[in-house]
Amino acid sequence: MPQLDTSTWFITIVSSMATLFILFQLKISSQTFPAAPSQKVVTTEKTKNPWESKWTKIYLPLSLPQQ
16 A cells, blocks of 8 residues: 655645735725724613602612611
């Protein structure tokens, strides 16, 4: 059975990785991205809830009188 020649594997793998890197860099550099995205001005409308006009008190368990 003949011996498998692996002497060229290193240069083949390195050159294919370099080629893929260059191709991906060229592919990414050809993309166009927006230079500066503009801020969208958002104005929030405050809605009147029925419970906001009434006086309410929140009773915490620690603020209740001792029994």
